Amino acid sequence: MICLGCREKIKGNPPLKCSGCGHTHQARPPVVGINHVSQLLSALDSLAVEEIPLEDFEVIFDTFVEKMETLQRKWALDQSFLSPRLSGALQERFTKQFAELDEALQLGYQGVELVEAVLAGEIEHFDAAEECLVGFFRGVCAASASLLDQLDVLKQNDLGGQLYNLPSV
Amino acid sequence: MTQTISQHAQIQELVSDLDQLVGVDGNFWEGRKAQSHDLSTPHQLRDFCRDILVDVFGLEVQGL
Secondary structure (H helix, E strand, O other): OEOOOOOOEOOOOOOEEOOOOOOEEOOEOOEOOOOHHHHHHHHHHHHHOOOOOHHHHHHHHHHHHHHHHHHHHHHOOOOOOOHHHEOHHHHHHHHHHHHHHHHHHHHHHHHHHHHHHHHOOOHHHHHHHHHHHHHHHHHHHHHHHHHHHHHHHHHHHOOOOOOOOOOOO | OOOOEOOHHHHHHHHHHHHHHHOOOOOHHHHHHHHOOOOOOHHHHHHHHHHHHHHHOOOOOOOO
16 A cells, blocks of 8 residues: 555554655545545545645545556456456356446446546535445455455365366356 | 456456555455445354454454
8 A cells, every 4th residue: 555645655554654745644434444545535525624735635636546547457447347258167156246346446437537526626526426435445345355255265175276276268 | 359357366466456456455354344234144243243342342252
Protein backbone atom coordinates (compact mmCIF):
# COMPACT_ATOMS: atom_id res chain seq x y z
CA MET A 1 0.00 0.00 0.00
CA ILE A 2 1.13 3.54 -0.65
CA CYS A 3 0.09 6.93 0.64
CA LEU A 4 -2.04 8.25 -2.22
CA GLY A 5 -0.92 11.76 -1.37
CA CYS A 6 2.85 11.30 -1.72
CA ARG A 7 3.27 7.68 -2.96
CA GLU A 8 5.39 6.69 0.05
CA LYS A 9 4.97 3.03 1.03
CA ILE A 10 3.00 2.74 4.25
CA LYS A 11 1.91 -0.15 6.42
CA GLY A 12 0.08 -0.48 9.70
CA ASN A 13 -3.14 0.20 11.50
CA PRO A 14 -4.88 3.51 11.98
CA PRO A 15 -3.92 6.09 13.01
CA LEU A 16 -1.00 5.65 10.63
CA LYS A 17 1.42 8.51 10.05
CA CYS A 18 3.04 8.65 6.62
CA SER A 19 6.81 9.04 6.85
CA GLY A 20 6.79 10.76 3.45
CA CYS A 21 4.35 13.62 3.87
CA GLY A 22 3.49 13.43 7.56
CA HIS A 23 -0.21 12.92 6.93
CA THR A 24 -1.93 10.78 9.55
CA HIS A 25 -4.25 8.26 7.93
CA GLN A 26 -7.35 7.53 9.95
CA ALA A 27 -9.82 4.67 9.71
CA ARG A 28 -12.76 5.35 7.48
CA PRO A 29 -15.70 3.06 8.34
CA PRO A 30 -17.18 0.93 6.97
CA VAL A 31 -13.86 0.18 5.29
CA VAL A 32 -11.62 -1.82 7.61
CA GLY A 33 -8.09 -0.54 8.24
CA ILE A 34 -6.09 1.78 6.03
CA ASN A 35 -5.98 1.04 2.32
CA HIS A 36 -6.31 2.92 -0.94
CA VAL A 37 -10.10 3.04 -0.86
CA SER A 38 -10.21 4.26 2.74
CA GLN A 39 -7.74 6.99 1.81
CA LEU A 40 -9.84 8.10 -1.13
CA LEU A 41 -13.03 8.10 0.96
CA SER A 42 -11.35 10.07 3.76
CA ALA A 43 -10.12 12.61 1.24
CA LEU A 44 -13.61 12.82 -0.26
CA ASP A 45 -15.03 13.47 3.22
CA SER A 46 -12.45 16.20 3.78
CA LEU A 47 -13.21 17.76 0.41
CA ALA A 48 -16.92 17.84 1.22
CA VAL A 49 -16.30 19.98 4.29
CA GLU A 50 -13.47 21.92 2.64
CA GLU A 51 -10.82 20.59 5.00
CA ILE A 52 -8.37 19.97 2.17
CA PRO A 53 -7.65 22.08 -0.90
CA LEU A 54 -9.04 20.83 -4.19
CA GLU A 55 -5.50 20.42 -5.55
CA ASP A 56 -4.55 18.06 -2.73
CA PHE A 57 -7.65 15.97 -3.33
CA GLU A 58 -6.89 15.79 -7.04
CA VAL A 59 -3.43 14.34 -6.34
CA ILE A 60 -4.98 11.58 -4.21
CA PHE A 61 -7.74 10.91 -6.72
CA ASP A 62 -5.36 10.87 -9.70
CA THR A 63 -3.12 8.31 -8.00
CA PHE A 64 -6.12 6.08 -7.37
CA VAL A 65 -7.36 6.45 -10.94
CA GLU A 66 -3.90 5.64 -12.20
CA LYS A 67 -4.09 2.34 -10.32
CA MET A 68 -7.53 1.62 -11.79
CA GLU A 69 -6.21 2.33 -15.28
CA THR A 70 -3.20 0.07 -14.79
CA LEU A 71 -5.50 -2.80 -13.85
CA GLN A 72 -7.86 -2.01 -16.71
CA ARG A 73 -5.05 -2.06 -19.26
CA LYS A 74 -3.46 -5.24 -18.00
CA TRP A 75 -6.71 -7.22 -17.93
CA ALA A 76 -8.44 -5.46 -20.85
CA LEU A 77 -11.36 -4.63 -18.59
CA ASP A 78 -12.66 -2.09 -21.07
CA GLN A 79 -13.15 -4.82 -23.66
CA SER A 80 -15.10 -7.48 -21.82
CA PHE A 81 -16.15 -8.72 -18.42
CA LEU A 82 -13.93 -11.23 -16.64
CA SER A 83 -16.46 -14.00 -16.04
CA PRO A 84 -17.04 -14.93 -19.71
CA ARG A 85 -13.32 -15.39 -20.14
CA LEU A 86 -13.08 -18.32 -17.78
CA SER A 87 -12.22 -21.48 -19.61
CA GLY A 88 -13.45 -25.02 -19.24
CA ALA A 89 -13.26 -26.43 -15.73
CA LEU A 90 -12.68 -23.02 -14.21
CA GLN A 91 -16.15 -21.87 -15.21
CA GLU A 92 -17.90 -24.36 -12.99
CA ARG A 93 -15.85 -23.47 -9.95
CA PHE A 94 -15.29 -19.75 -10.27
CA THR A 95 -18.08 -18.17 -12.33
CA LYS A 96 -19.90 -16.84 -9.25
CA GLN A 97 -16.84 -15.09 -7.85
CA PHE A 98 -15.87 -13.62 -11.21
CA ALA A 99 -19.40 -12.33 -11.76
CA GLU A 100 -19.11 -10.64 -8.34
CA LEU A 101 -15.78 -9.17 -9.36
CA ASP A 102 -17.26 -7.83 -12.60
CA GLU A 103 -20.06 -6.21 -10.64
CA ALA A 104 -17.67 -4.72 -8.09
CA LEU A 105 -15.40 -3.33 -10.79
CA GLN A 106 -18.37 -1.62 -12.44
CA LEU A 107 -19.11 0.03 -9.11
CA GLY A 108 -15.48 1.16 -8.99
CA TYR A 109 -15.74 2.77 -12.41
CA GLN A 110 -19.05 4.40 -11.49
CA GLY A 111 -17.45 5.72 -8.32
CA VAL A 112 -14.61 7.27 -10.28
CA GLU A 113 -17.05 8.86 -12.73
CA LEU A 114 -19.12 10.26 -9.88
CA VAL A 115 -16.05 11.74 -8.20
CA GLU A 116 -15.15 13.33 -11.52
CA ALA A 117 -18.67 14.79 -11.62
CA VAL A 118 -18.18 16.18 -8.11
CA LEU A 119 -14.92 17.77 -9.24
CA ALA A 120 -16.80 19.28 -12.16
CA GLY A 121 -19.07 21.00 -9.67
CA GLU A 122 -21.92 18.51 -9.39
CA ILE A 123 -21.65 18.24 -5.63
CA GLU A 124 -24.95 16.38 -5.32
CA HIS A 125 -23.02 13.25 -6.33
CA PHE A 126 -20.93 13.04 -3.15
CA ASP A 127 -23.13 10.41 -1.50
CA ALA A 128 -23.51 8.27 -4.61
CA ALA A 129 -19.73 8.35 -5.19
CA GLU A 130 -19.14 7.21 -1.63
CA GLU A 131 -21.71 4.43 -1.98
CA CYS A 132 -20.14 3.12 -5.18
CA LEU A 133 -16.61 3.17 -3.80
CA VAL A 134 -17.65 1.32 -0.64
CA GLY A 135 -19.52 -1.22 -2.78
CA PHE A 136 -16.45 -1.59 -4.97
CA PHE A 137 -14.26 -2.31 -1.94
CA ARG A 138 -16.73 -4.75 -0.40
CA GLY A 139 -17.29 -6.59 -3.66
CA VAL A 140 -13.62 -6.94 -4.52
CA CYS A 141 -12.75 -8.16 -1.02
CA ALA A 142 -15.63 -10.63 -0.87
CA ALA A 143 -14.96 -12.11 -4.30
CA SER A 144 -11.19 -12.20 -3.85
CA ALA A 145 -11.40 -13.83 -0.42
CA SER A 146 -13.72 -16.45 -1.85
CA LEU A 147 -11.43 -17.03 -4.83
CA LEU A 148 -8.39 -17.46 -2.61
CA ASP A 149 -10.27 -19.80 -0.30
CA GLN A 150 -11.33 -21.93 -3.28
CA LEU A 151 -7.80 -21.97 -4.63
CA ASP A 152 -6.48 -23.07 -1.23
CA VAL A 153 -9.00 -25.91 -1.12
CA LEU A 154 -7.93 -27.03 -4.56
CA LYS A 155 -4.30 -26.89 -3.60
CA GLN A 156 -4.81 -28.76 -0.33
CA ASN A 157 -6.88 -31.47 -1.95
CA ASP A 158 -4.53 -31.47 -4.89
CA LEU A 159 -7.44 -31.82 -7.21
CA GLY A 160 -4.55 -30.13 -8.78
CA GLY A 161 -1.58 -32.13 -9.66
CA GLN A 162 -3.39 -32.18 -12.90
CA LEU A 163 -5.94 -29.47 -12.15
CA TYR A 164 -4.16 -26.93 -9.99
CA ASN A 165 -0.93 -26.31 -11.80
CA LEU A 166 -1.86 -27.13 -15.33
CA PRO A 167 -4.15 -25.25 -17.66
CA SER A 168 -7.76 -26.25 -17.11
CA VAL A 169 -9.42 -26.21 -20.49
CA MET B 1 -8.47 -9.57 -28.32
CA THR B 2 -9.20 -10.22 -24.67
CA GLN B 3 -7.20 -12.54 -22.51
CA THR B 4 -8.73 -15.91 -21.67
CA ILE B 5 -8.41 -16.97 -18.06
CA SER B 6 -7.39 -20.59 -18.30
CA GLN B 7 -5.01 -21.18 -15.39
CA HIS B 8 -5.22 -20.88 -11.65
CA ALA B 9 -2.00 -18.90 -11.72
CA GLN B 10 -3.79 -16.27 -13.80
CA ILE B 11 -6.52 -16.01 -11.19
CA GLN B 12 -3.91 -15.51 -8.48
CA GLU B 13 -2.21 -12.87 -10.62
CA LEU B 14 -5.50 -11.04 -11.08
CA VAL B 15 -6.22 -11.15 -7.36
CA SER B 16 -2.71 -9.84 -6.70
CA ASP B 17 -3.37 -6.96 -9.09
CA LEU B 18 -6.65 -6.20 -7.34
CA ASP B 19 -4.74 -6.16 -4.06
CA GLN B 20 -2.37 -3.59 -5.55
CA LEU B 21 -5.39 -1.52 -6.50
CA VAL B 22 -7.29 -1.52 -3.24
CA GLY B 23 -4.19 -1.79 -1.03
CA VAL B 24 -5.31 -4.35 1.51
CA ASP B 25 -1.94 -6.17 1.63
CA GLY B 26 -3.54 -9.48 0.80
CA ASN B 27 -6.06 -9.29 3.61
CA PHE B 28 -9.30 -9.47 1.66
CA TRP B 29 -10.93 -11.39 4.50
CA GLU B 30 -11.06 -8.34 6.77
CA GLY B 31 -12.75 -6.34 4.03
CA ARG B 32 -15.23 -9.10 3.45
CA LYS B 33 -16.03 -9.33 7.14
CA ALA B 34 -16.97 -5.67 7.15
CA GLN B 35 -19.27 -5.98 4.21
CA SER B 36 -21.82 -8.43 5.42
CA HIS B 37 -24.61 -7.49 7.76
CA ASP B 38 -26.74 -10.58 7.39
CA LEU B 39 -26.39 -13.81 9.28
CA SER B 40 -27.22 -16.46 6.76
CA THR B 41 -24.33 -18.88 7.09
CA PRO B 42 -22.60 -20.67 9.98
CA HIS B 43 -19.44 -18.75 9.12
CA GLN B 44 -21.25 -15.41 9.52
CA LEU B 45 -22.76 -16.52 12.82
CA ARG B 46 -19.32 -17.44 14.06
CA ASP B 47 -17.91 -14.09 12.87
CA PHE B 48 -20.69 -12.25 14.61
CA CYS B 49 -20.09 -14.12 17.86
CA ARG B 50 -16.39 -13.42 17.68
CA ASP B 51 -16.97 -9.74 16.93
CA ILE B 52 -19.31 -9.14 19.81
CA LEU B 53 -17.73 -11.43 22.42
CA VAL B 54 -14.05 -10.87 21.71
CA ASP B 55 -13.92 -7.42 20.12
CA VAL B 56 -16.73 -5.64 21.91
CA PHE B 57 -16.85 -7.37 25.26
CA GLY B 58 -13.18 -8.26 25.44
CA LEU B 59 -13.82 -11.84 26.44
CA GLU B 60 -11.49 -14.73 25.78
CA VAL B 61 -13.58 -17.42 24.15
CA GLN B 62 -12.08 -20.75 23.28
CA GLY B 63 -12.34 -21.48 19.58
CA LEU B 64 -13.11 -17.94 18.52
